[in-house]
Every structure is written in C-alpha cells, then in structure tokens.
Amino acid sequence: MKRLLRLIGAFLLLALSSALAPAAAQGEGSIAGFAADDYSETDKALGALAASARPDAPAIVEALRDGRLLASPSTKLVVYKDAKGATLDAATGLPAAAAPADLAPVRLNNRLRRSVDAALGSLTLMSSDPARRLAAAQSAFKARDANALPALEAALAKESDARIQRELAAARAAILAAKADAPEAQRIAAVDTLRDRGDQDARTALAVVVANSQGALKATADEALRHVDSGLALWANAQNVWYGLSLGSVLLLAAIGLAITFGVMGVINMAHGEMVMLGAYTTFVVQEWIRAHNPALFDVSLLIALPLAFVVTGAVGVLIERTVIRFLYGRALETLLATWGVSLILQQAVRTWFGANNREVGAPSWMSGSFELGGLSITYGRMWIVVFTIGVFFALQLVLRATPFGLRMRAVTQNRRMASAMGIDTNRIDALAFGLGSGIAGVAGVALSQIDNVSPNLGQSYIIDSFMVVVFGGVGNLWGTLVAALTLGVANKFLEPFVGAVLGKIALLVFIILFIQKRPRGMFALKGRAVEA
C-alpha cells in the first residue's frame, strides 16, 4: 500500500513537472523547444514554427533539415546559419550576438525527418521557385498527410506549371483515396488518378486503400492495383535488362585488361585484380589531395585520376613483366604461381601503406542519385560506368587495330619468331602490352572505386569473374569478352529474382563448366595459326 502511494506520488510529481516544462518553454516562445535536446520537444517546436506565418519559417526548417540549426541547452538560445553563412537568432530573425560554448546542431531522428519534410512541403508549396514547388509536391505525395489537403488544394488552384500540377493532383488523390470521410465518388476518382499514374508510389497508396475500404471502392482499388502491378511487372523486366547490362559492363571493365594480358599474351595473370585495386587507390590519393588542396576540383577528380591510374598501374605492370614474367613465358604454371605471389605482395604492401581499412572514395555530384526513365529507375553512377566501359572497349580496339603499336603487338602474338625476324623488338612489345593490360585494369579501378570497397581485397573479388568472362568469351578475342560479359551480366540478373544471389551465381558457374566442356575454346574461338601461338 505504501509502495503504491509512493508510486502515485512520484507519478503526480512527474505529471506536474512535465506540465510545467512546456509552459516554461512556451513562455520563451516555441523556438526554445529546439534547445530542449528532446525529440518530442523538437517536434512540437517544429509544428508551431510550421503553423506560424513567419516569412523565415522555411529557411529555419531547411536549416534544421541540413543540420544548420544550432541550439544551446544552457541558455536556450537557438540560432541558424542561412545560405550565406550568416548566423541569425532563430527567435527574432536578427543577427545573433554572442555564441555560447555549448551550441550544437539540433538532433533529428527518422520520425522528425519525416515531420520536417512534411512541414517543408506545406511551407514551400507556394514558393516562387518551380523546382522547390515540384519537390514540395513530390514529398507531399510520398507523405500522404491528410492535414496537408487544404494547402494542396489551394496550391493546385494557383499552379500553372503542368508538371507540378500533375504531381499536386497525384498528391491530392493519394490523400483523398485514403480519406475515410471523403465522398465515395471522390475517392473512386482519386483511385483512378493513381491508377493512371501507375508507379511504385502510386502502388503504395493504392495498397493502403485496398487494405482499408469496402464495397465498390475496394473493387475499383483492387482492379487499379492489379493494373498498376502488371504495368510494373513489364517495367521490372526492362529494369532487369538494364541491371544485367550494368553488371555486365562492370564484369567487362574488370576483364578487359585481362583480355590483353591473358587473352592476347597468354600470361595467366593472377595479379590482375591487384592492378584494379591500385587504380582504385590512385583515385583515393587523388581525391585526398583535392580535398586537402583544391576542393573545387572534386567533381573532376575522377577525370584527373583516370590518366594517373593508367600511368601508375601501367608502370607497375611493365615492372612486373620485366622482373618476373619475361623469364616465365611459355611456362603457364610457373607464371600462375609467380603472379599469385606478386598479387599477395601487392596486397600486403597496400595494407601496410594505407592500412587494412576501407578508404573513402566519394562520388562526384554528376555520379550521385538516379533518374526515372518511364518506369525505369537508373542511377547515374551505373549509367556512367556503362558509358565509360563502352568507351574503354572501343578505345582499346582502336589502339589494337589502328596504331603501329597495335599492329606490332598483334604480329608478336600471332608469330613471335617471324615478327622478330621482321625487326620488331619483341621484348619491348611484351613489356608494353603487359603495361597496356595493367593500365586498363587501373582505369577500371577508378570506375570500380565508385561502386565497391576501396580496400586491399578489392582485386580478389574480381579476379575469378574476370577469368570466367575471358575464358567464356574465347581467349584472345576482345569481342568475345564483350559478349561474354554482357551475357553473364544479364543472365545473372534474370536468375537472381527467382533463385537468389547465392544460387544464381552457382547456376551460372555450372552453366559455364558445361559450356567449356562442349566448347573448350569459349564462345568465339580463334581459328588458324593464332591458336598455336
């Protein structure tokens, strides 16, 4: 009984103190809530700010979103940095005088981030900047917040831009369709709007309607959902093809250097993966230098890294050829062991030099994010890698077909003695060809640093796949490598949704083993004298 009484007492005290706290906060204006360092207080302050008619409210909410809203728990001072870098007092909007020592960014969690987006959406729906209005409409569509309906309708009435109008209408439809107290005809019309939109967000909105409705509305929504699903399924296939091409281009990029060193020169080069890794580390070093000395160049860091990576890994390649491989031509097993050793040495060297941890290679702005193409969502990073791979492939073809060096290299591969008799310095050509293969691997490393870990183990994960691609495509044939990489990529991506990533990979390996049994020289076998060389 006594314990119970004490409990009740404690509870009352708690209720009293929590009742007093907001009162105190309100006394200083809602803005001070940001300084409480408490998520629910921040939420309340945000709600009050969004409801207030303050002209600088969007700026403050944006500052909150970007971590530029600072608060001091001790003095309850809340300031924000505007776009120009000036520090303003959030309560008054005037430049802030003194900054207390415990000024720290106001913390957000996921719930608050959603509130911030919703608040920003309703605050910027009427913005004069069309891009911001579009973003606001899109976030309102995703948020489906019933309270935003009046603001949306007002904005819709005033909007003149057709694209923004469409987004606003979709947002309105998504809210109306799920609104239990809206007239049924209105809701069905809203469902139709969503049906016509047919994307994944519309599907989400429709799924909510299906789950919470009855009768005619449910039937309409159900039909609409199926319609959207069948549309999405079609796009999913197209998406798979794109993913396959993108995976294939990564495989091709990793394998293309090997197609020279292994395919053309016949060296089983286990250190190929480490060349890719060195290229990635070159990118890292370039970016570190840019971060430290000239941050403005960051967006072109990859373009700067490309030639450097080619030179660095090419030089390492020539060095390996001159010191190890040239003594081992024609002795495949010894080459395999020697290059395997070289790969371990390179790995451990990088580990000692840069540390075992991953290194951060940032994505330039033009390689971040994604865009929609119909129902396809294409990420910029992957798209540029596909483009880059095609570029590298044709550049290499050009070098092999249209330059004196390419001619000599092909001559040496076809018939070493004859080439030598014609006055070609075969030693020099070997070294340069190995350097070219390694250099291309390095260039691949620059691109792969964008999608994979930059760690000493980077190369290991690509070496097996690269050999697989080159052997499958037919040793010594660049076009074979291209077709093999793309085939494996697309096949992998079509298998993955059905059997999962692990089984998919196994299935492909089994397929390749069977294929090699049937056609030991790969898809496009070289014919004639080159085979014997």
Place this chain on the structure above:
Amino acid sequence: MRMSLTRRMALRAAGALFGGALAVGSFGAQAQETIKVGVLHSLSGTMAISETTLKDVMLMLIEEQNKKGGLLGKKLEAVVVDPASNWPLFAEKARELIAKDKVAATFGCWTSVSRKSVLPVFKELNSILFYPVQYEGEESERNVFYTGAAPNQQAIPAVDYLMKEEKVQRWVLAGTDYVYPRTTNKILEAYLKAKGVAPEDIMINYTPFGHSDWQTIVSDIKKFGSAGKKTAVVSTINGDANVPFYKELGNQGVAAKDIPVVAFSVGEEELAGVDTKPLLGHLAAWNYFQSIKTPENDAFIAKWKAFTKNPKRVTNDPMEAHVVGFQMWVKAVEKAGTTDADKVIDALPGIEAPNLTGGVSKMLPNHHITKPVFIGEIKGDGQFDVVWKTKDLVPGDAWTDFLPGSRELEADWVTLKCGNYNTVTKKCG
C-alpha cells in the same frame, strides 16, 4: 707450443666469460619473467580490415597495464600471431600460442567460424579465450568468455525498437550467407512470428560474401516496401559487402525515413570508408558507440588516438568488448592470485568491470556479460547519434528463448558446471 697453450687458455677463459655472461643473462630473464597474453587476430587477408584494430587495442591495453605496474608483480607481454583470415590456421596459431608460448589467456577471433575452429584447441590444452564480437549465441564453453553481444543484447532489442518507435509491420531480413546471419535470422523470424507478424510480411534474403552488385536486391526491397505497410530492413550483411549495399541504397533513393535499415555488423570502423550523407538516419544496434559522452569513453578515445598517432582513428563496439574483457581478466587473475587457467576460469564469473558507457558490466555464470543496448542513427560524419537505449544492462543469454531445442537449454559454469543443461530432461549435454 707455449703459444698454443696460452691461446687455448685464452680461449677457455673467453669461453668461461661468455658462459658466465649467458648465465647472468638467463638470471636476468628469470628476474623479469613476464605473463604472456596471446593476441589472435588476422592481420592479413579479408578479415584484416576488422581485426587489425583489435590487435592494436590489445597492445594498448597491455602497455597501459604495464605502466600501472603489470600484474602480480610481473610485466605483461603480448604475443601477436597472424592467422591470416584462414580458419584452420586459427587453430594452428592457437595451439602455438598455448603450447609453445605458454600464454596465460588469449584475446582473439572475429568470425564465428574462426571461434569454432579454435574451440577444440582451447578445450584440449585448457586455456582461456576472450571473444569480443557480437555473435549468434547458441554456445557456452568452459574455456571461452564471450564479451560481445548475444542475440538478446542486440538483435531482439533492435527489432523491438523498430516495432515500437517506427511502427514497422513488414520486415526484410537480409544477410550474408553464413552461420551468424542464418542463425540470427532464424531467431528473429521466430520472434517476429511470435509477435504476430504474418509470414508474407517477412522477406529473407541471403547474398554471398563480398557481394557487390546490389541493384536487384535494393529494387526488390523497394518493391516489398510498397505494400502500404511500414517496412524496415534488418541487415546482418557482413563487413565488405556493406559499402556497395549502402551506396546502392543511397543511389536508388531509399531514404531512412521511408525504409530504415538497421544493421548489426556496421560500426564506426566500417563507415570510415563510406560517404555517409546519403545514409543519414539508417540505424545500427550496438552496445557501444564512439559518440556516447562519458568521462571513461572520452579518456579512452583520447588514449586510442594518441596510441595510434592518428587523430582520425575511430573506436567501435568490439574494441570496447576487449577493454571490458581485459579488465575482467586482470581482476580475475588478481583475485585468484595466479594465471592458472582453472583458477582464473573459476574466478571470472561474478567479476565486475566498468564499461565505457557509464555502466558496470558483470561476467555471468554462462560466460556472457551484461551490456547496455544502444540504437544509433548514422550521422553525416560517419558517427552515430544514440536515439534509444535500454534502461539497465541486459544479461547475455547464451541459448535463445525463441527457438525450440534452444529454449530448454541453460548455461551455468558455477553451480551446474555445464554449458548446455537441459531443464526438461535435467541432463547436461
């Protein structure tokens, strides 16, 4: 003749002198006899990325203990070996540490498979292993002390958090294809179903080690998340595969506010290689975060940065586990007055040591320890912002209560002297 005689004498004299020097030398060595501590972490190969740090932290702790005067009046000496991410080599190196170097205790292993590989060695040669990494549970051995989290100290609280705070109703359990994710996901699946989650609201997905092409899986997750119910991803994806996974999430625009990802193997160290701005708000569950403000933690971080001479070095959860484990071992050796394995094993349960987050962890009879559980959101600078924590320390449970066959088992090395006592049949084993 004379000449040769004197020469011989001279030689003999020199020999005697040399021998004397040797003898003195060995006396000196005896006077400075050390207690050897084994450090069994991969310094090369795939796991070097995670384990090298733990080797460094052990060296720092031992150096610090020596500055305090060592242990039992003797200096500690670290014996570092490199099992090179090769599981059978772990067993060989463990044998070398115990049989040849006569270490008093070993701190080591990361992956569960490496722990399983050294287990027979520690049992056979009766030595002590401190294992610092969160793992799948379902084990309690007399010779092993688990200072990392058991599933009830990490996975279950994280799922509870998502259910309560984020109102998640649909679950993607994504993991790398090996024993830790598979067992953890089995436990989580059973737990979610017990909480009334329908089977069609759970999607389980496994990927190979080092998986780097996440396009299909991320778009599957997006699709799974468009069913109108709040969706979250529980990730047991291991180390290296995480960076491309998070990059793909960021690129495909899967934001934490729409589909949060809570990870069990992603900490400060793993994020050091990622641009975390697109990952803002994704979650991790651990028993320690570098960002937690306590005097102990601040001091530890400062020491660590000074020791590694790198002001950018981060700290993480398994490091803290070694800090706690090492303190417990030191206290147990002091209590037992010897480094003898049997006496230290008996002394360890009940030993308390302050952790870095302001609490006092205790070694339990099941050889697991009590730990606080924190949920952190990823911040833009690669650190975590703690958004939730348990009120008290959670005792580690070796055998989960959510799987049949494991529910009945109990580990107690103090009264029952058994790691898998069956409470139904009342038998050990």
